[in-house]
Amino acid sequence: MADTITLQVTRYRPDIDDAPRLQDYEVPLREEWAVLDALNHIKDRIDGTLSFRWSCRMGICGSCGMTVDGDPALTCGTFLVDHAPGPVRVEPLANFPVVRDLVVDIGDFMRKLPTVRPWLVRDDEPAVDDVEFLQTPAQLDEYKQFSMCINCMLCYSACPVYGIEPDFLGPAAIALAQRYNLDSRDQGAHQRLDVLAGADGIWACTYVGECTTACPKGVDPAGAIQRYKLTAATRTLRSLLMPWARR
Incomplete structure (x- = not known):
């Protein structure tokens, strides 16, 4: 199994950007990592400007819902190994206005x-x-x-x-x-x-x-x-x- 996997993440600032775009990030591919762990790795280690919501990391709060490879999912319970070898496309939830990047207005x-x-x-x-x-x-x-x-x-x-x-x-x-x-x-x-x-x-x-x-x-x-x-x-x-x- 490869050591890394690519996340293709939607970047969008409605007040500045004409349209959403996908940005690639290489993150470690670890068996225990969920997509949310990879997003936090990007936020902490690669690109601090990335915006997304999360809270409990236990499938209880519902905050981390996003679209992963075309399907709505809780990113805290969606594991990278299930989407290997990638790339894994992470987008905001459909049918909602986008506030910024992966954050939607509910x-x-x-x-x-x-x-x-x-x-x-x-x-x-x-x-x-x-x-x-x-x-x-x-x-x-x-x-x-x-x-x-x-x-x-x-x-x-x-x-x-x-x-x-x-x-x-x-x-x-x-x-x-x-x-x-x-x-x-x-x-x-x-x-x-x-x-x-x-x-x-x-x-x-x-x-x-x-x-x-x-x-x-x-x-x-x-x-x-x-x-x-x-x-x-x-x-x-x-x-x-x-x-x-x-x-």
Whole structure:
């Protein structure tokens, strides 16, 4: 095995550059090194002007999401040896404005997320010390998969619908909403219905499924969306046939 490997890294400063370009860097090829280790080596030893995000290095924070050889991935969990002999192309996540180099602006997601109310909603608001909401293991299992989202944005980068329809709520936001819809302690599903079942919500999804393929935590956003489509259709039919039953 070679001692080094080439990383082809996107360099782009929107305020100065006309277009992104790839710059080659030779880095050590070590069995234990992830792509993120190679980027940190470049930053520390070769070119301190390179910009990228990272935090935990443990696949938990979601900060280090980038496009590696054409696929959205967490660079802390993508190993150089799996891409040898190289070169390894490292680019920013697709479908987001580039701030600089490998850093993207996720402001669109952050603005959309509160619209689906991704928190426990209660009709009553008892004091914390006065009440305890117990759950069975089966009730926890209902939503646990969707609670594993780390907001890494890989699903948005992989989603062709979001790429052409920027008003689409997107996979992570809908999956997080479904996480609370399925929580036995939550009473806010009816408050999320109008947003989720709108034209830019679940019905914009064409079920390509790339979001689920890209997800590093097995959240299955595509499954969450399809499951909620059934819920929304059932509630719509119920409200038409039994208008007195609307909440």
